[in-house]
Amino acid sequence: MAIQHNESDILEKEINNLIAEGPVSKTIEQLKNRLLNQHKNAESRFRKIFDQSRFGNKIIDADLCIIQVNTALEALLGYTAKELIGTRIIDIAHPDFIKDWKELQSGLWSQKHDSFSIDTCLLKKNKEILWCRVTSIIFEDKGHSYGYTILEDISDRKNLERIRAEVDAKKDEFISIVSHELKTPLTTIKAINQLLQKAVSKDQTYYSFIQKSNHHILRLEKLIADLLDVNNITEGSVALNPSVFDMDFMLQECISGIQAIHPTHEIYYHPVGITKITADQFRIEQVIINLVNNAVKYSPSAEQVEVKLISTTTAIRIEVKDGGIGIAKKNVNKIFDRYYRIKDTSHHFQGLGLGLYIASRIIEKHHGTIGVDSEFGKGSTFWFTLPQNK
Numbered sequence: 001m002a003i004q005h006n007e008s009d010i011l012e013k014e015i016n017n018l019i020a021e022g023p024v025s026k027t028i029e030q031l032k033n034r035l036l037n038q039h040k041n042a043e044s045r046f047r048k049i050f051d052q053s054r055f056g057n058k059i060i061d062a063d064l065c066i067i068q069v070n071t072a073l074e075a076l077l078g079y080t081a082k083e084l085i086g087t088r089i090i091d092i093a094h095p096d097f098i099k100d101w102k103e104l105q106s107g108l109w110s111q112k113h114d115s116f117s118i119d120t121c122l123l124k125k126n127k128e129i130l131w132c133r134v135t136s137i138i139f140e141d142k143g144h145s146y147g148y149t150i151l152e153d154i155s156d157r158k159n160l161e162r163i164r165a166e167v168d169a170k171k172d173e174f175i176s177i178v179s180h181e182l183k184t185p186l187t188t189i190k191a192i193n194q195l196l197q198k199a200v201s202k203d204q205t206y207y208s209f210i211q212k213s214n215h216h217i218l219r220l221e222k223l224i225a226d227l228l229d230v231n232n233i234t235e236g237s238v239a240l241n242p243s244v245f246d247m248d249f250m251l252q253e254c255i256s257g258i259q260a261i262h263p264t265h266e267i268y269y270h271p272v273g274i275t276k277i278t279a280d281q282f283r284i285e286q287v288i289i290n291l292v293n294n295a296v297k298y299s300p301s302a303e304q305v306e307v308k309l310i311s312t313t314t315a316i317r318i319e320v321k322d323g324g325i326g327i328a329k330k331n332v333n334k335i336f337d338r339y340y341r342i343k344d345t346s347h348h349f350q351g352l353g354l355g356l357y358i359a360s361r362i363i364e365k366h367h368g369t370i371g372v373d374s375e376f377g378k379g380s381t382f383w384f385t386l387p388q389n390k
């Protein structure tokens with residue numbers, strides 16, 4: 001764009017000079033030559049970009065027939081220019097993707113879109129699959145319309161995504177089996193521990209041991225529950241059980257429960273009065289417990305965690321603020337991903353990287369939003385909103 005702008009500036013200057021210098025016919029002749037040269041320059045620049053691009057390039061006419069290809073496209077597809085010219089790209093589209101191509105091409109040529117970009121599949125001459133990102137535009141030249149398409153090979157990325165999805169599926173299957181297997185013996189251990197606790201009096205030395213083992217049983221239970229939950233949530237099989245409840249009262253109850261197990265921190269919540277909401281109380285409690293537990297866990301040198309409830313006419317917003325380790329900007333978008341833990345800090349804190357993933361899916365299911373405002377080294381405010389139907 002910048003080059004064109006400069007050239008038209010120069011051209012305007014030259015026209016003014018020519019008009020000032022001589023007769024109009026000479027001026028027009030010189031102007032014509034100048035324009036022709038400019039057109040040739042633009043054409044040769046385009047040709048250079050078209051031919052030498054590392055992406056596959058092709059031009060098609062209004063009948064969708066290929067009329068020009070560059071060497072990168074020949075290399076990508078394994079066909080020569082001679083074999084490609086006169087054919088249509090749809091002839092070598094992967095059968096599963098022909099429909100996408102048809103829809104997009106008709107959208108483009110009927111001027112519904114100025115351009116389109118899709119990830120799609122073509123079949124190479126040797127019948128191998130080529131995953132490519134295709135970007136197309138329509139342009140006019142000498143009164144005719146043409147389609148200009150750039151094809152970028154994305155096979156490596158697609159293969160990686162496929163492998164990742166396969167590994168994740170295997171991991172999920174393994175986790176599901178293991179967590180089911182762990183659940184049954186743990187229930188027995190828990191029951192025996194409760195019996196022992198009843199049998200031993202509080203002043204006996206063993207009482208504190210039993211309490212400790214109880215604490216670890218609860219932790220194990222929470223881990224197994226998260227593992228089972230993550231599978232259900234990923235498969236989308238978590239159904240909500242909505243009811244009307246008072247969020248303010250729920251927060252008071254919930255926070256006093258969490259406070260009892262975290263004597264290291266003061267967890268503040270200032271009640272705001274009855275705030276009725278329709279949601280799955282158990283699931284929302286699960287989100288709050290998760291965020292507050294994280295706030296405590298990731299702020300070992302701070303002493304306070306503050307929970308706020310803000311109510312507007314259309315939504316409620318809950319904030320959990322800590323003065324802990326904070327989150328670097330580059331990690332903020334990833335922490336809600338499944339199994340994601342921040343590498344630099346994960347070895348200092350125990351966890352599976354599932355809590356925020358589960359929380360985000362629960363909030364999504366309620367048509368709410370979840371997020372975090374954080375400053376690395378200073379602390380974080382995790383928040384979520386829920387729509388309020390008054």
Ligand code: ADP
Nearest residue numbers: 294295298326335341342351352353354355356
């Ligand atoms: P877990 O705590 O089990 O690792 P989560 O899904 O709850 O899993 O959190 C994902 C990651 O987000 C954590 O590993 C941690 O790096 C980061 N994180 C979560 N909460 C906080 C917080 N309050 N302060 C700083 N980092 C946090």
